[in-house]
Amino acid sequence: MSGTSLDGVDAALIRTDGERVAEFGPSLTRPYPAPLRQRLRGILGGVGPVAEVERDVTLFHAEVVRDLLAESGTSRAEVAVVGFHGHTILHRPEQGRTWQIGDGALLAERLELSVVNDFRSEDVAAGGQGAPLVPVYHAALAEGLARPLAVLNLGGVGNVTWIGVDGGLLAFDTGPGNALIDDWALRHTGRAVDVDGALAADGTVDEEALRAFRAHPYFTRLPPKSLDRDDFAKIAGALVEGLSASDGAATLSAFSVAAVELAQAHFPAPPATWLVCGGGRHNPVIMAGLRRCLPAPVKPVDAVGWDGDALEAQAFAFLAVRSLKGLPLTWPGTTGAARPLGGGRLHRPGAV
Numbered sequence: 001m002s003g004t005s006l007d008g009v010d011a012a013l014i015r016t017d018g019e020r021v022a023e024f025g026p027s028l029t030r031p032y033p034a035p036l037r038q039r040l041r042g043i044l045g046g047v048g049p050v051a052e053v054e055r056d057v058t059l060f061h062a063e064v065v066r067d068l069l070a071e072s073g074t075s076r077a078e079v080a081v082v083g084f085h086g087h088t089i090l091h092r093p094e095q096g097r098t099w100q101i102g103d104g105a106l107l108a109e110r111l112e113l114s115v116v117n118d119f120r121s122e123d124v125a126a127g128g129q130g131a132p133l134v135p136v137y138h139a140a141l142a143e144g145l146a147r148p149l150a151v152l153n154l155g156g157v158g159n160v161t162w163i164g165v166d167g168g169l170l171a172f173d174t175g176p177g178n179a180l181i182d183d184w185a186l187r188h189t190g191r192a193v194d195v196d197g198a199l200a201a202d203g204t205v206d207e208e209a210l211r212a213f214r215a216h217p218y219f220t221r222l223p224p225k226s227l228d229r230d231d232f233a234k235i236a237g238a239l240v241e242g243l244s245a246s247d248g249a250a251t252l253s254a255f256s257v258a259a260v261e262l263a264q265a266h267f268p269a270p271p272a273t274w275l276v277c278g279g280g281r282h283n284p285v286i287m288a289g290l291r292r293c294l295p296a297p298v299k300p301v302d303a304v305g306w307d308g309d310a311l312e313a314q315a316f317a318f319l320a321v322r323s324l325k326g327l328p329l330t331w332p333g334t335t336g337a338a339r340p341l342g343g344g345r346l347h348r349p350g351a352v
């Protein structure tokens, strides 16, 4: 999994039949080397030397998978399939377009393993949002937990899965997650993360900017709905322009929290608990903000035994197995697909 925040590649092993998770295996994260990250950033939107970058991003994924297998003493024979999300460089579902770079055939050849990639196209082609895709994995993990339950992922973009008492799912992107905070931190401190929310903790939220942000029509738009990494970049950027580094970080962090607060209005019933995964749960300013504005307990997913850093990578392993078995990946409540839909494309080694 290469997430929208451009931080690197997460890889994880799970044992699963695509319906239940029998065992979590080891996982690891490899940050992108700075030049590759720069090149990847440069092709966002689908411009420039996409094919060259796609090849190198794929080869980097191959190294990460090889390292995971080597470090965990796992042989290739034990691996049924690799789920390869790739990296989203363009997401315009309303125009019928979503684009995850990642050469599945090349990865299969390099790893000598079967690879499933291209998880989002089929859903978008059928009129769905093509995102979020992790809800079915959240639901599989949440078996046995008190419901209604909300699982919030704070990656580059935020996305939430609401799981009802009867297991019904509603999912959508909430708004900005960490990406805009990362961009701001990079510009003002030279470091691409506001580590532990230190910059934001020193600042004051600009209430006028926050009011304007909350009035954005995205928040009242009914789900299903999904976002590209930079869909809020222009508006949020304009609202914080001119603020000091710390006030800007505080205000952008408050934007990410407010987006989650506003998401609740779409839930059929209030959740009993919020479980938070993704890198944003490491940011104490964001977690404190969520705890202030959400009426139910807010916990990192690690509190219920899940690994909040590996969860998305695990989800694409789970989705790959579902794809092999022809099980649905998306539903009307998760992406707006008109009916439950499959997805993913299988690449077998030796086929090229």
Ligand SMILES: Nc1ncnc2c1ncn2[C@@H]1O[C@H](COP(=O)(O)OP(=O)(O)OP(=O)(O)O)[C@@H](O)[C@H]1O
Binding pocket: 002, 003, 004, 005, 006, 007, 153, 154, 155, 156, 157, 177, 178, 179, 181, 182, 193, 194, 195, 196, 197, 277, 278, 279, 280, 282, 283, 284, 312
């Ligand atoms: N200690 C920390 N303090 C503050 N922020 C952190 C910390 N650790 C991680 N983050 C944030 O988490 C981000 C990475 O999150 P994550 O790995 O969930 O993103 P992703 O996989 O790119 O996301 P997506 O869900 O959008 O695909 C970093 O870019 C950073 O903003």
Ligand SMILES: CC(=O)N[C@H]1[C@@H]2OC[C@@H](O2)[C@@H](O)[C@@H]1O[C@H](C)C(=O)O
Binding pocket: 004, 088, 091, 098, 130, 131, 132, 133, 134, 135, 155, 156, 157, 158, 159, 173, 226, 227, 312
């Ligand atoms: C198009 C795309 O890549 N969307 C990502 C992004 O990052 C978070 C949020 O926006 C979510 O919708 C999705 O990722 C997760 C893995 C998903 O599909 O569930």
